[in-house]
Amino acid sequence: MRMGDRNQVRLLWGAAALVAVVVVFTLIYKGSTGLQWILSGLTVGSIYALVAMGFSVIYSSTRVINFAQGEFTMLGGMMMFTLCTRGGLPLWLGFLLTVGIVTLLGAGFERAAIHPLKDQSVITVIIVTIGLAIFIRALAKWIWGTDPVKVASFTGDKPLRFFGASIVPQSLWVFGLTLIAVVLVFAFFNRTLLGKGMRAAADNPDAASLVGVSASTSSLVAWSIAAAVGAAAGAVIAPINFAAYDAGAMLGLKGFSAAVLGGLGSAPGAVVGGLMLGVLEMITAGFAPSGYKDAVAFLILILVLLIRPQGLLGKPADVKV
Amino acid sequence: MLRVEKLSTFYGNIQALRDITIRARRGSITTIIGANGAGKSTLLRTIAGLNKARHGLVIYDDHDITNLKPNKIVRDGISLVPQGRQVFSDMTVMENLQLGAYVRRFSDRGDNAQELEMVYEMFPVLSERKKQTAGTLSGGEQQMLAVGRALMSRPRLLLLDEPSMGLAPKVIQSIFKTLNALHEQGLTILLVEQDAKIALETADYGYVMKTGKVALEGQAGELLENDEVKRIYLG
Ligand SMILES: Nc1ncnc2c1ncn2[C@@H]1O[C@H](COP(=O)(O)OP(=O)(O)OP(=O)(O)O)[C@@H](O)[C@H]1O
Numbered sequence: 280m281r282m283g284d285r286n287q288v289r290l291l292w293g294a295a296a297l298v299a300v301v302v303v304f305t306l307i308y309k310g311s312t313g314l315q316w317i318l319s320g321l322t323v324g325s326i327y328a329l330v331a332m333g334f335s336v337i338y339s340s341t342r343v344i345n346f347a348q349g350e351f352t353m354l355g356g357m358m359m360f361t362l363c364t365r366g367g368l369p370l371w372l373g374f375l376l377t378v379g380i381v382t383l384l385g386a387g388f389e390r391a392a393i394h395p396l397k398d399q400s401v402i403t404v405i406i407v408t409i410g411l412a413i414f415i416r417a418l419a420k421w422i423w424g425t426d427p428v429k430v431a432s433f434t435g436d437k438p439l440r441f442f443g444a445s446i447v448p449q450s451l452w453v454f455g456l457t458l459i460a461v462v463l464v465f466a467f468f469n470r471t472l473l474g475k476g477m478r479a480a481a482d483n484p485d486a487a488s489l490v491g492v493s494a495s496t497s498s499l500v501a502w503s504i505a506a507a508v509g510a511a512a513g514a515v516i517a518p519i520n521f522a523a524y525d526a527g528a529m530l531g532l533k534g535f536s537a538a539v540l541g542g543l544g545s546a547p548g549a550v551v552g553g554l555m556l557g558v559l560e561m562i563t564a565g566f567a568p569s570g571y572k573d574a575v576a577f578l579i580l581i582l583v584l585l586i587r588p589q590g591l592l593g594k595p596a597d598v599k600v
Numbered sequence: 601m602l603r604v605e606k607l608s609t610f611y612g613n614i615q616a617l618r619d620i621t622i623r624a625r626r627g628s629i630t631t632i633i634g635a636n637g638a639g640k641s642t643l644l645r646t647i648a649g650l651n652k653a654r655h656g657l658v659i660y661d662d663h664d665i666t667n668l669k670p671n672k673i674v675r676d677g678i679s680l681v682p683q684g685r686q687v688f689s690d691m692t693v694m695e696n697l698q699l700g701a702y703v704r705r706f707s708d709r710g711d712n713a714q715e716l717e718m719v720y721e722m723f724p725v726l727s728e729r730k731k732q733t734a735g736t737l738s739g740g741e742q743q744m745l746a747v748g749r750a751l752m753s754r755p756r757l758l759l760l761d762e763p764s765m766g767l768a769p770k771v772i773q774s775i776f777k778t779l780n781a782l783h784e785q786g787l788t789i790l791l792v793e794q795d796a797k798i799a800l801e802t803a804d805y806g807y808v809m810k811t812g813k814v815a816l817e818g819q820a821g822e823l824l825e826n827d828e829v830k831r832i833y834l835g
């Protein structure tokens with residue numbers, strides 16, 4: 280949960296400068312329409328940021344890329360549908376239950392599928408997360424079917440005006456929740472002994488285990504946090520984007536791109552990466568046919584690979600197996 | 601207090617320890633000396649649970665602790681100060697010390713003020729730099745921090761891996777003075793050193809390791825007088 284190595288920080292600053300130029304250009308050229316795109320970009324970007332944070336938390340604690348991360352977000356949306364739209368629970372209660380249930384699921388997956396592999400290579404575990412993603416998606420399809428589902432907005436749908444652009448109240452919930460999640464995760468890793476122990480283990484696994492930090496506990500806690508953050512993202516975005524059983528793969532890919540852009544393992548980087556990806560996507564969708572927007576995430580992955588030939592996983596010394 | 605019986609540890613197919621048998625008596629300072637690559641670190645790491653033993657036993661207070669996880673072993677009261685200090689370089693001195701008390705987070709409601717005070721008294725420089733990140737400390741200060749961190753778990757057996765490495769003679773003297781003080785307070789110490797002179801002068805009993813085996817053992821005073829030890833290790 281640090282800012283990553285110096286090259287990574289430089290890359291992130293470079294990307295931020297580029298995005299800033301694009302944003303200014305869009306605002307000048309398109310005015311309030313451009314502002315509209317950027318606001319939508321920040322909304323969806325917040326969700327990418329939360330998904331990216333899930334990737335980062337698990338990666339920095341266990342060196343595992345969890346390809347089931349997007350599924351937690353999908354489950355968040357679907358649970359909201361079951362509990363609130365179908366079950367008639369108040370939205371706040373449905374939200375808390377959703378996050379609680381998906382967190383338990385995340386912890387359960389870790390114990391059932393990841394923990395037994397503790398002596399296997401990281402690559403093996405990563406492949407298992409892909410299997411896990413396919414399993415969760417199949418299960419969701421069986422439970423909820425293939426039709427996208429609708430969840431009511433938390434506080435109505437009356438758009439607010441903002442410098443000639445409009446913003447739905449749910450977007451403000453998305454921003455607020457992202458902020459809260461980032462602060463909570465940050466506080467956990469910087470203020471609690473358990474969190475500091477996990478940071479220590481990411482920095483120096485041997486020394487951390489010598490003071491008593493258990494790799495097994497770290498992994499369980501990391502998966503729980505990643506599931507909680509992912510579910511919260513899915514629950515809060517569901518009223519804006521329809522939730523569907525197969526949304527996890529795309530969300531996962533975009534969250535992963537955002538995490539890589541921000542330097543895998545860095546929570547602040549994940550947030551910045553997510554917001555930038557969201558904004559770039561929406562600006563792309565504005566200028567080009569909307570199908571192109573999904574290519575932005577792929578483009579970022581390819582560019583990062585080109586600029587950082589040592590690969591996505593940071594400096595080789597970082598990848599301890 | 602600690603008995604190691606016929607311990608063998610491998611790195612893949614390479615055998616680093618060959619049937620090592622040693623003892624550390626309660627309240628004593630025992631030292632292990634030997635050249636580079638003799639297997640000294642591997643021995644301490646195997647006792648602490650970082651490396652797995654293929655054969656043999658580690659018995660601590662009549663309990664078999666062979667191949668337990670490091671976090672279990674530190675809870676049992678064995679603390680290792682690893683070779684090359686291994687402080688958490690991005691964290692402050694204070695955070696490093698608090699992490700040293702990680703295993704005690706549920707006892708005394710996680711209150712470690714007493715231990716902190718003890719460490720700061722022992723190493724006043726750490727108190728002056730408690731807000732500084734550990735990576736910015738000098739080598740000697742980092743070694744003090746590594747020892748302090750290990751003491752925060754209130755160990756009964758302290759394992760030290762080359763605490764003198766890369767330090768100026770004056771700093772080495774002060775660290776060994778601290779070890780003597782800890783010994784007087786009743787702590788049992790197992791000390792790995794390349795600096796055979798200071799190690800044997802400090803210890804009660806010593807072992808000489810050579811290519812994964814114990815080549816020689818005896819009272820520290822006798823080893824200091826031993827011709828082979830004099831020739832090879834005291835130069
Ligand atoms: N991670 C490892 N993988 C493979 N071989 C290793 C590893 N660590 C140590 N070895 C080998 O095991 C043997 C013992 O190494 P060890 O580090 O225990 O020696 P040492 O006595 O502590 O040496 P030094 O005084 O240099 O610290 C050496 O031959 C070394 O090359």
Ligand SMILES: [Mg+2]
Pocket residue numbers: 640641642683761762
């Ligand atoms: Mg060594």
